[in-house]
Amino acid sequence: MPIKRDSKYFIQSITLLLAMLTSMSPLAIDTYLSSMPIMADYFDVSISKVEISLTVYFLGFALGNFFGGPLSDAFGRKKLAVTGITLYGISAIIMPLCTTIEQVWVLRAIQAFGGGFASVTAMVFVRDWFDGRQVARMATVIGMIMMFAPLVAPIIGTALGQLIGWQAIFHFLAGFSVVLWVLFVFLMPESREKHLLTKKITWKQFVGKYIIFMKSRKAVLLLLTTAFSMSGLFVFITSSSFMYLEYFGKEPKIFPLLFAANVVLNVALSFVNNRLLKRFETQKMLQTGLLLQLLAAIIIFVATLEASASFIIVFSGIVLFIGSLGMVFGNATAMILNLLPEISGSANAMIGVTRFIMSFIVGSIPALFYNGTLLPIGATMLVCxxxxxxxxxxxAKQITECKG
Structure with missing residues (x-):
């Protein structure tokens, strides 16, 4: 039986469910990073071909967001979320049966599409039920819980990959999707009001929702701010295996600990952000997060200028860079959704689509300029x-002009 809005456990329950929903993709990405060399050996291909499965995921996720947003406005958030979880789970079940890396690419695209379908509804559930700063606070709390996925994912992935085999990683993802499917079907209420559910959508209506978004200059500027800020994260994720395992020669068993440091600071700054939102405007908190991230990028870039980069400096810069996102993503998302509440599903889809397409493109840049050093990685993160x-x-200038 779905949780009722007047239940005293409503906020705690939906926060946990939505955090699990948004954890789908971090789990799908981070669990198998340390097992890429094992998969390369299994399929007898170079590790760069295994890495393509990561970039394919980014693209598939973006497409899932693109179609899922408007469809959730028309058919409801819950129906889209359950459909996405189903696609994600089925592809994870089939993945261990693959005999070629190309089959993995196809199934990863399907898994990502399902993940995008499901994840795009998460913040829209929140926007349907709340508004104003409460959206930013809920987004920060969900993001804080969600970041535990990258904390535990490398640990789980390394253990399963090293002890059992890479196939066990996808068995784990399939199991996670089954649990989430059951919880959503039986516990999650629909947040979209019934009179807004058209149960149909024409191509003109579909495109029209995105046109409304694109006509809002403030929303577009915030969207691009978020996309470039988050792109630096995916530059690191895509290159992390090379950076830590090959360049710095760290053991796979400590790979999860290196990731954990990023998540710990991210969660800490998310918590600080949530507390400070009681006193400061969302825009001010977003600005602070962006400046912290810029400082981190400068530290990383300067370190990578050296022929032999210092591990401790690069590592510290990465931790601060990813940690600062605890003050960026939730605030920016809330500001965008509060600007356009009438098309919140499509607005949230635009965030996901732009973020992951940008990440797909930007995340590939260091590989194009690969020279055996970390400079292409550091330079790309700084530019972002x-x-x-x-x-x-x-x-900010436009907001000031409007107030004036």
């Missing part, structure tokens, strides 16, 4: 941060 800060400056 500079562009994000500049775009946000234009947004």
């Amino acid at each position: 941060c500079i562009v994000a800060v500049i775009i946000f400056w234009f947004y």
